[in-house]
Amino acid sequence: MDISKEFRERGRVDILLRQIRQEATEKYIFMEVCGGHTTAIHSYGIPGLLPGSINLISGPGCPVCVTSESFLDHAIALSAMPGILVATFGDLLRVPGGGTSLEKEKAAGASIIVVYSINEALDLAAKNKDKMVVFLAIGFETTAPGTAAGVLDAGKRGLANFFILSAHKIMPPAMRAVVEGGTNVNGFICPGHVSAITGSGIYGFLPDDFGIGCVISGFEPVDILQSVLMLIRQVNRKDPGVEVQYTRAVRPEGNPKAMNIMKQVFKVSDQWWRGFGTIPGSGLQLKPEYEKSDAGKVFPAPPQRQPVESLCMCGSILRGTHTPADCPLFGTGCTPADPAGACMVSAEGACHAFHKYTMSL
Amino acid sequence: MCLSIPVRIVTIEGGFATVSFGENTYRASLQLLEGMKPGDYVLLHAGFAIQKLDRQEAEETLRLIDEMQDLSDGKSGSDQ
Numbered sequence: 001m002d003i004s005k006e007f008r009e010r011g012r013v014d015i016l017l018r019q020i021r022q023e024a025t026e027k028y029i030f031m032e033v034c035g036g037h038t039t040a041i042h043s044y045g046i047p048g049l050l051p052g053s054i055n056l057i058s059g060p061g062c063p064v065c066v067t068s069e070s071f072l073d074h075a076i077a078l079s080a081m082p083g084i085l086v087a088t089f090g091d092l093l094r095v096p097g098g099g100t101s102l103e104k105e106k107a108a109g110a111s112i113i114v115v116y117s118i119n120e121a122l123d124l125a126a127k128n129k130d131k132m133v134v135f136l137a138i139g140f141e142t143t144a145p146g147t148a149a150g151v152l153d154a155g156k157r158g159l160a161n162f163f164i165l166s167a168h169k170i171m172p173p174a175m176r177a178v179v180e181g182g183t184n185v186n187g188f189i190c191p192g193h194v195s196a197i198t199g200s201g202i203y204g205f206l207p208d209d210f211g212i213g214c215v216i217s218g219f220e221p222v223d224i225l226q227s228v229l230m231l232i233r234q235v236n237r238k239d240p241g242v243e244v245q246y247t248r249a250v251r252p253e254g255n256p257k258a259m260n261i262m263k264q265v266f267k268v269s270d271q272w273w274r275g276f277g278t279i280p281g282s283g284l285q286l287k288p289e290y291e292k293s294d295a296g297k298v299f300p301a302p303p304q305r306q307p308v309e310s311l312c313m314c315g316s317i318l319r320g321t322h323t324p325a326d327c328p329l330f331g332t333g334c335t336p337a338d339p340a341g342a343c344m345v346s347a348e349g350a351c352h353a354f355h356k357y358t359m360s361l
Numbered sequence: 362m363c364l365s366i367p368v369r370i371v372t373i374e375g376g377f378a379t380v381s382f383g384e385n386t387y388r389a390s391l392q393l394l395e396g397m398k399p400g401d402y403v404l405l406h407a408g409f410a411i412q413k414l415d416r417q418e419a420e421e422t423l424r425l426i427d428e429m430q431d432l433s434d435g436k437s438g439s440d441q
Contacts, residue, residue, distance in 0.1 A: 003414070003419045004367060015429050015433075035363065062362065063363075116407065116408060117390075118407070119390055138362070139407075140363060142363040142365065143362070143406065143407055146407050149392045193365045197412070226426060247422055248414050248415050249414055250412075251412075257394060258393040
């Protein structure tokens with residue numbers, strides 16, 4: 001079943017574009033809050049296909065982009081400690097922090113190992129009983145259940161040398177912060193894989209409290225265009241709601257087993273997001289009964305340093321108040337090869353996607 | 362980061378599945394899903410199968426889009 005191909009089919013793209021042109025009678029600003037959508041929208045050239053009255057902007061959907069420098073400083077400090085191996089997703093490697101990055105430290109000999117899955121980090125701990133393995137746990141609801149399963153597994157396998165440093169975040173409070181921060185967004189393209197876990201109910205506050213509609217979307221061009229059309233119809237009907245376009249992967253109830261494992265291991269906490277500061281109840285930290293696996297508790301953070309002044313506008317780009325092109329550094333002082341800010345580092349960052357797919361045209 | 366890819370379960374053993382995508386295979390944890398069997402398509406994210414893909418739902422989505430074409434063809438036919 002190579003069903004993904006069917007959702008890239010040119011004929012269907014044309015059908016949807018024609019329908020969108022017919023029905024787009026107002027001005028629309030739709031925000032996606034998923035790095036996967038940012039990449040898909042730009043790599044398929046969707047902004048150029050849509051009528052000028054439809055503006056697609058990126059919100060705080062790239063976990064690497066919203067991760068704090070202090071988290072990175074903590075990870076880098078751990079990697080310099082004797083006896084510690086830091087296991088990280090590759091996405092975090094190049095994020096600049098305090099004049100260095102995990103990549104630079106790794107090149108200089110720090111014990112940093114790139115893994116695709118927490119399961120690889122657990123195997124690393126099993127094979128290196130004389131070392132302490134710290135897994136850098138970042139990501140939204142899509143990724144957090146896997147981390148939770150890994151923490152439970154570490155217990156079952158008796159891996160007392162396995163720890164996580166959690167910067168896990170949850171999406172709804174950040175979406176609320178975008179809206180409460182003042183925005184003219186009139187529809188959200190909601191993250192498909194977060195929703196595959198959580199279900200569709202978590203977005204109900206957007207239509208109910210703010211009158212803003214949502215469509216949970218897949219990641220192929222047909223998915224995104226159909227989601228845009230569904231949002232246009234919600235705006236035109238003045239009837240905002242939560243709809244699911246990505247029905248092949250998202251059920252209303254989500255994945256209850258994954259949610260239960262996540263809730264068993266994590267408790268909701270305040271979290272710092274680039275561009276927003278601390279958002280109450282937007283993070284996930286280990287519950288007290290799992291604290292022995294919490295690198296944040298076992299290995300305290302280094303003292304906070306003064307943030308370096310920068311012209312980087314990553315923060316306001318993540319809030320949706322500015323676009324990458326508004327930033328004075330974009331394309332000159334900040335490029336994918338030599339990034340100044342997190343939004344340019346991650347392949348899912350708005351600046352990176354914009355630079356890669358729009359600047360090169 | 363939330364990137365997840367559709368893969369097919371080939372075999373299952375001890376809470377893990379061998380999954381295939383294109384010509385590649387990978388060992389994926391099934392800890393987060395119940396009742397999977399060989400032949401099922403799932404989303405793979407960071408080493409875990411996170412959700413089963415529903416072929417019928419996919420076909421229904423495509424059918425609705427294809428119907429838009431039929432509707433607009435029908436409309437232009439009656440205009441002529």
